Amino acid sequence: MASTSADSGGNTADGATLNDVARVARVSRQTVSNVLNAPGRVRPDTAERVRQAIDELGYRPHRLARNLKTRASRMIGYEITRSRLGVLNPVLDRFVHALVEAAENDGYHVLLFTPDEDGLVTAYDELVGTRTVDGFVLSDIDYGDPRAVALAERGVPFVTFGRPEIAAPHSWVDVDGAAGTAAAVRHVAELGHERIAFIGAPAGSATGDRRAEGFLRAAGELGLTGDDVLDVRVDDDIAGSAEALEHLLSLDVPPTAIVCISDAHAVGVLRAAAARGLVVGRDLAVTGFDDSPLAPLLTPPLTSVRQPLEAVAHRIVANLTTALADPATEPAGELLAPELVTRASTRPD
Amino acid sequence: MASTSADSGGNTADGATLNDVARVARVSRQTVSNVLNAPGRVRPDTAERVRQAIDELGYRPHRLARNLKTRASRMIGYEITRSRLGVLNPVLDRFVHALVEAAENDGYHVLLFTPDEDGLVTAYDELVGTRTVDGFVLSDIDYGDPRAVALAERGVPFVTFGRPEIAAPHSWVDVDGAAGTAAAVRHVAELGHERIAFIGAPAGSATGDRRAEGFLRAAGELGLTGDDVLDVRVDDDIAGSAEALEHLLSLDVPPTAIVCISDAHAVGVLRAAAARGLVVGRDLAVTGFDDSPLAPLLTPPLTSVRQPLEAVAHRIVANLTTALADPATEPAGELLAPELVTRASTRPD
């Protein structure tokens, strides 16, 4: 005399509630709640009966009701920056995916939002004020990032991908950009290149400065000094880098390897090299940074520094969730090592 | 004797509730609620007093509480497909951004989630069962998409970007892929090309078949028949297209223009052309599809068919929100026209 699956309960298959389950299992709603949230407190046979009722009714806890009571939305906000036209955001896709996956593993969801036109943090205030999210993940951090400052003074939990200052007063996870560039320099040095140039961005951006620092450090290790340190900074990534290459090749002793601060810069170099009839990989070594999806698609495929975005996302979520669980947690910083992915742009074969 | 800003209320600046506002404004909570949700019902001077109290306390409605009462989460779920390694999802970035923006304009938020490993729709069931989202937006739709089928039979509101069948039984918004390819063909025809080849994917995918159909249609319009219709299908996008170009160039009368089904396919063609010493734009015209971020970065910059993703997102959200507001709404389909973006890959100069 097994009970038929759906006809008897009274509920229309969908939308069973804690009380419905309790009625079917002949217990109180709190017992059902305990089966789900504190299994230790309920006797095994009762738990079994309740679980059966849950299956029978297809019950699922109402997320909003639970969250209202526990005063937590279990949502993490992430602002997707308005990608400027024509400029590719090399990491958004991969990082967001990794972030969502990491969050789900910890029982959180990721909510996306767009920045305000006015450049203020009203979107953050709104989400926090309405209790729509418990905390934030920020990326594209620069020196004295206004969002980080604003959130910190409001006491809103957040973790940044990247750090605004060497000693950031909040939790962050970052990839060691200096190590990445240094690895690229060492890579081409090992291939026999002695004259190595760096094409970077103007000083003043946190990420850019650190990547440049890695070049200078590696150049120092190779014993380069003075004019032998070919450090070029350009404003426009693609066009600027193309021009820069022209300039570098016109030197008395032109470089044979170009280490670029981003894949976009490398694109400019590749283009200018092709225009000159140079075969990159044979006549000239080129490296990029970010290992964006286009890196393997370029001609030739581009050696690039790959950021461990999955690990970054994982550590960010871990840090944020512990901070959410215990607001007294001290802020912590974590630096992860990138990995050089070598491709034809630095290989002769 | 203006009231001081924060000291008197009793609440700690943060977390004022409807009742707190009511007390300060000397009205009932319902009146405060009405000021926000039904302004017509309350006398102007009372409304003003309430608004002042709201400002003073920095009150914001608690989203969870409101949603629990109204039985709507005002969230839209969007599954970010696990981007296969090395394969770039050309539209994810732009589309997601557009989707989030469109949703916000209608008072919704976008919640991201990852697919289940098992390929089932349990993630969808979970989100719907817990009332975490009100509906879904699906993309990467193919014939007989299992997610669309499952959601439809569960009665869950959703709109797809793309349509599985010509007459889909649910709401969808799609870009006219056939028109896009046809436009590319006409473009190169106008430039004087008479021998035009198409490199596509094997028959069997909804998007691919429609794009191929556009080529066949345009070829017909140009009076091409029989062996003059150069229709090549390849399995692997980049490597396959490179091979395909080799083959095409070995014909008695090789094509002078190649219309590709995707930007990735075009990459293969560009690569093979470069290897042959051909200058694309002068010796050979090449077009892609999707106008992915890399299109302008290729050498030469690639003419490509751009999908109006912002408009797609806008229409999808509009359709979904009306369906959510009135579940009796009939499903509707909407086809948008893409736009050809011409670049150096089809221009001699």
Place this chain on the structure above:
DNA sequence: CATGCTGATTTGAACGTACAAATTTGCACG
């Protein structure tokens, strides 16, 4: 067999809001 105690289960209350119904206010009108 009453007592005490631990473990299991239930009842009461609350989270912050919105709908529905009830009450009060304001005002024109006979």
Place this chain on the structure above:
DNA sequence: CGTGCAAATTTGTACGTTCAAATCAGCATG
């Protein structure tokens, strides 16, 4: 100046859950 009616406002209740406190069952002990 009471009556009636619409507009304005308030009170009661519920959404589905969890926490806190209260009750109940089981069982060994003296």
